Amino acid sequence: MVNQSKIDMPSDEIIFDIAELFKVFGDSTRMRIICALRENELCVGDIAEITNMTASAISHQLRILKQAKLVKYRKEGKIVYYSLDDDHVVQIFNKGREHIEEV
């Protein structure tokens, strides 16, 4: 038997949401999109060019990033500019990069 009082276990819902958030970070294409958006806002076509992917594939991934509140967008005519939603996104990215680069 374990002493459960020593364990600060968040609710199933919180755990699920945190895991879902990291799942969004857990894909190379989305990681490249996040990297590209660190300094500038970019439209779908530009992101597709930078990542060497089709605009369709990028659009699908942007939808996932949008749902996770990691990116936001603004429309200008037929162009849609995407940018990172807040500073957390870069902070999480940097923590991951630190772990990778110092092992």
Add this chain to the structure above:
Amino acid sequence: MVNQSKIDMPSDEIIFDIAELFKVFGDSTRMRIICALRENELCVGDIAEITNMTASAISHQLRILKQAKLVKYRKEGKIVYYSLDDDHVVQIFNKGREHIEEV
């Protein structure tokens, strides 16, 4: 055409490794294991009890956490105690939790 000089894009290998790292965080079971290990080291059976999973399922997930250098272990007879490998793990977890809980 995009001005690529403005984009600090890590190498494909680094991007891949970062995505792989977050993929490991992107699972509820592994998230609960990490939570349980934040304060104490625990053996496989205890983790199984805390998470309501079979020891086999936990062992499979611990192997993944071990490969990602997120947990380490020590043996004492037939018992294997697992603990978090370094402070990064909790830091990444906390950043994720912050993002979830403040939206």
Add this chain to the structure above:
DNA sequence: TTAATATATGAACAATTATTCAAATGAAAA
């Protein structure tokens, strides 16, 4: 209006993955 461009969407396919179950280690106890 029609044509062209940028983005989004839905279905389909291939690939990955978490859990279960059964069996195999490995270590201590009887």
Add this chain to the structure above:
DNA sequence: TTTTCATTTGAATAATTGTTCATATATTAA
């Protein structure tokens, strides 16, 4: 030794997921 306990491992299955392709929507240009 044999038994028991803790953990690991491999195969199988079900479920999830990223990309492609074709098509749809929306905006601007002609």
